[in-house]
Amino acid sequence: TEAAHSEWNRSAAQVFALEYLKRYEGDNYTLEFVAEVWLTRVAGMKAQFKNSQQDKAIRKDRKALHRRRQRKQEVRLSLYARRLDTAYRYAEIKDQAVPVVQSLGLDGMSSDESDHEGHDGEATYYILDKDWRSRRITAWLRMLDALHLRLRYSGEWQATSSAWPHFRTSSLRESARPAVGELPTDFYSHNWYQAQSSFVKGQL
Numbered sequence: 001t002e003a004a005h006s007e008w009n010r011s012a013a014q015v016f017a018l019e020y021l022k023r024y025e026g027d028n029y030t031l032e033f034v035a036e037v038w039l040t041r042v043a044g045m046k047a048q049f050k051n052s053q054q055d056k057a058i059r060k061d062r063k064a065l066h067r068r069r070q071r072k073q074e075v076r077l078s079l080y081a082r083r084l085d086t087a088y089r090y091a092e093i094k095d096q097a098v099p100v101v102q103s104l105g106l107d108g109m110s111s112d113e114s115d116h117e118g119h120d121g122e123a124t125y126y127i128l129d130k131d132w133r134s135r136r137i138t139a140w141l142r143m144l145d146a147l148h149l150r151l152r153y154s155g156e157w158q159a160t161s162s163a164w165p166h167f168r169t170s171s172l173r174e175s176a177r178p179a180v181g182e183l184p185t186d187f188y189s190h191n192w193y194q195a196q197s198s199f200v201k202g203q204l
Contacts, residue, residue, distance in 0.1 A: 013038045076109040083109075083144040090147060100140050103187065108133070108180045110141075132179035132192045179204065 017034035021027070080101065087097035110130060130138075181204045185193065193201070 009039060009042060010035070013042075073106075076106045079109040080104075080106050082148055083141060086144045086148045086151060089151060093143075097140060097144060100137060101144070103183055104137070104141075104180060107177065108183075130177075130179075132188055134187055134189050137187050 013035035014031070016038045017031045020034050021029065021031065084098065084101045087094055087101055090097070108130075179188065179192075183204070188204070196204075
């Protein structure tokens, strides 16, 4: 490469070639040949190092992606367990709320994205909206979240000792995850459902 054949490397190659020929006088190599072999070797080592750095960057990106996916799955699992537990605790809504949460399952829970700017440096988590989910179902989930906080205050607005849910706020960002299938039709947004093709509706 051009960098490997720079003026400095050529000078270094000449020094190496001279020392090599002094040490191995029996080898019938020319100065130019030894110097060129040295330059080729340097170029190969540079390319190998560059590739290893790229491999490290790729591995780092893959690990970061895996961590993000794992965290989102943990968020969905936590939301599902929390909402289902809350639904069971309130007898007045249990018969309606429990089937809503169970039908949605883990995939029906909203994941979120973190933003460490604002709120005094504390992470803010923006809820990724599911455009396919009906407002009625979303309202049920928001109510369960509010009731969960009430439970955390022991019903008397006195905080319990376990960890608090992180700060989550609504946003205009939409989740890229596909709609959950095999749900009652009224679980889907009316406008979204009507806009789908017959094929997509058949897959739900």
